Amino acid sequence: MKKLLNAGLVGSIALLAVLAFMLPSGCSKKEEVKETIKIGAILAVTGGASFLGGPEARTLQMLADELNAQGGINGHKVELVIKDSGANPEKAISFAKQLIEEEKVFAIIGPSTSGETMKIKKIAEEGKTILLSCAAAQVIVNPVAKYVFKTPQKDSHAVQKIYGAMKDQGITKIAVLAGNTGFGKAGRGQLEKIAPDFGIEVVMAETYDKKSTDLSAVVAKLMANKDIQAVVNWSIVPAQGILAKNMRQAGWEVPLFQSHGFGNIKYVEAGGAAAEGIIFPAGKLLAPELLADGDPQKELLINYKAAYEGKYNEPASTFGGHAYDAFKILCRAIATAGTDTEKVRDAIENLKGFAGTGGVFNFSPEDHNGLAIDAFAMWTVKDGKFAPYNK
Amino acid sequence: MTSELFLQYVFAGLTYGIIYAIVAIGFNIIYNTTGIINFAQGEFVMLGGMISISLNQIMPLPVAIVLAVIITMATGALIEVVFIRWLEKPSVLRMIIITIGLSILIREVALHIWGESVRALPYFIGNEVTSVSILGARISPQVLWVMGVCSVMVLILSVFFKYTLMGQKMQACAANRTAATLCGINARNMVTLSFVLSAGIGALAGCVMSPITYTSYDGGTGLAIKGFTVAIMGGLGNSMGAVAAGLLLGLLEAFSVSVLPLAFQDAISISILLIILFVRPQGLFGRKDAAGLKEF
Secondary structure, eight states: OHHHHHHHHHHHHHHHHHHHHHHHHHHTTOOOOOOOEEEEEEEOOSSTTHHHHHHHHHHHHHHHHHHHHTTOBTTBOEEEEEEEOTTOHHHHHHHHHIIIIISOOSEEEOOSSHHHHHHHHHHHHHTTOEEEEOOOOGGGTSSOOTTEEEOSOOHHHHHHHHHHHHHHHTOOEEEEEEESSHHHHHHHHHHHHHGGGGTOEEEEEEEEOTTOOOOHHHHHHHHTOTTOOEEEEEOSSTHHHHHHHHHHHTTOOSOEEEOGGGOSHHHHHHHGGGGTTOEEEEOGGGOGGGSOTTOTTHHHHHHHHHHHHHHHSSOOOHHHHHHHHHHHHHHHHHHHHTTOHHHHHHHHHTOOSEEOSSOEEOOOSSOSSOOOGGGOEEEEEETTEEEEOOO | OOHHHHHHHHHHHHHHHHHHHHHHHHHHHHHHHHSOOOTTHHHHHHHHHHHHHHHHTTSOHHHHHHHHHHHHHHHHHHHIIIIITTOSSOOHHHHHHHHHHHHHHHHHHHHHHHOSSOBOOOOSSSOTTOOEEETTEEEOHHHHHHHHHHHHHHHHHHHHHHHSHHHHHHHHHHHOHHHHHHTTOOHHHHHHHHHHHHHHHHHHHHHHHHHHHOBOTTHHHHHHHHHHHHHHHHOTTOHHHHHHHHHHHHHHHHHHHHHSOGGGHHHHHHHHHHHHHHHOTTOSSOOHHHHHHSOO
């Protein structure tokens, strides 16, 4: 026992000596080293939602490197802890607990999908940790939770945009398809709720599995109903492309509308010729060069797009933009309010006129999304590329 | 229901059914020579699709497909030689766990090589919007490719097992391994061959279906579950039973959409699997006495 004690004593003295030796060398730079801010992120880097989580994770990494190279926020370096949930809500839950309880992160960015966000909303609330979700469903911020914010545009606004375009085309009877994810369920709910306001009737509605690889049977079913004038699909999975293919192969030529989950050019590539003419709402990132010169978003959109595409050699998507907005909003709030969670939370809630990739954010205690309907523009697919939709 | 609509469902069902059947036959070939279920069967399908997509960047489509099938067959052989061959009298449980481990391993390797996004081969004829009209129903020509290639594979396999010496040797190992060994058949080589064969047919199926279904690194698991359901339905080890059961399941799934919400599609196949395991564990087309002799 005595020996052990001695050994322990010698060990700790040695350790102290080493520390003492290291300290002066650290201070000799004459630079105040402030503590690092740990930011957690839960993103679907792999799995069915990887077209969302992949660009989001890459965007965060890029921004964090950039920020640290410039000296951090007021001297605080930023450390990212990115967890890949694979769009699995159970994994998101355990990562959220891990980030809050073990890693003790300052804030969490993500998750990528609405289903995951809804599962961890309460965990962030109880852990008093700021959550900046990159998922779209309105239920994330309605009802408002004190610590939960989201950067993508609201799904109700997307629905209103789509119905507006339908009204212009004289479409009154539609079919709705949705993936069985949180995003799909929330979207289907909004579509059915808002339809009467625009004089539109949802004639048929179907939900498909997020892993679906063929929808030709359900296309046959919908096609048999001659009343249907257009189809709206609400999902974030590759089925967005599969549905387009199955519809066109079956010779069904009604307009196909997609949600703002379509804003990654890879979905267009996956749909090939069948993706031509798809109409969908999305942020202005898809073609920032077409914006008016005075637009507050124009410069930052062009810069982000160029930086991302230069670094990762793939087209930027609106999804990477959601992570961009979350990161920038958080940094701005920390820059103005310091490193106290409560103060930073208040700073986000009071942020006004902040231009991001998704639109101009005006947060308030009632609105933890901060975007208005004009954050959306309508897009279509032309010659394998995104193009503005003009009726 | 109009006749066009009916046919549209039939084609949707047959496309899927024949793919399930091919995966199930892959299960059966290995089951027959080793008595185990190779849960990495779905991964062979994924590998075939992924490798051909990569090769297609630098070479014409037919060459890419042939090479992809050969590479996948070599992978099958490698897996057998490295993980299975040297085991002395392994228990069924141990083999199952090994193959489940292998399927996870292959999936993770594929994730690192090809990343998380979905990919697809180009359509063999036409593009995403091309369709042909058959008796009023409109389908993609690729559907005919899938049905054609898979049917030819089934035919060639049944000729192989019935009329070639090699096929008969494999059958002999399946019937009674000890007796076959006593007759001078190298049972171990037959096991390797069975892995090569089932990897090959899986890979080819993976190539022809890729334009329709896309290929992603984790696409094998779902197929393996459906294929396993079909293999059980048809009676484990019974390849013609697998074809019949595969088509039946495909048609059931397609027509279920016409009466039930789409969301129930997968629940139907799993319910069928459970019912059959409870009521007729030897499968729809299997014989009870024969099933009793098998160890699994």
